[in-house]
Amino acid sequence: MFRSLTLVAGALILAACATATPYGPAEQGGGYGFSEQRIEADRYRITFRGNSLTSRETVENSLLYRAAELTLQQGFDHFVVLENDTEARTSVRRTASPAFYGRYGYGYPFYRPYYAFPYYAYGFGWGVPYDSYTREITRYSAIAFVSMGEGEKPADNARAFDAREVLENLRPYVIGDQAAQGY
Secondary structure: OOOHHHHHHHHHHHHOOOOOOOOOOOOOOOOOEEEEEEEOEEEEEEEEEEEOOOOOHHHHHHHHHHHHHHHOOOHHHHEEEEEEEEEEEEOOOOOOOOOOOOOOOOOOOHHHHOOOHOOOOOOOOOOOOEEEEEEEEEEEEEEEEEEEEEEOOOOOOOOOOEHHHHHHHHHHHHHOOOHHEEE
């Protein structure tokens, strides 16, 4: 009984800690968050990887936000998305429930002399597939190649963005307090 309660408490603590990927730099070696690589003086490859709790929209917004942030950091005013892609990686996990360990009995001592229905009693579960579950996990990664420029954005290019406007408009949709600092 104590072991089951400990497992349930641990799962609840982990669930409470689980959040979407916060806006910030990715750790070395492919962590979640943004990363960039300079290709030329005014061109970058920017990537944003989200965990399984981060929506596709949040990943794409964070990528654009980082492009705008980087544009201003490099002394430019606008950027053009030359090429972009968002990839979804889906995996399936199947696990057995840890809730049914022990033996069949007549309920907890608190219920005696009354007898519990055996299927609700503390004991082994019904077996696979009844005390196992399948979970589909999807993680999104977005990548963009951007070119940066000075002055107003080209009006005739739909893939051109004013960096300051992007920061202002996407700030509410980007997760984390680092984004709230802005420029």
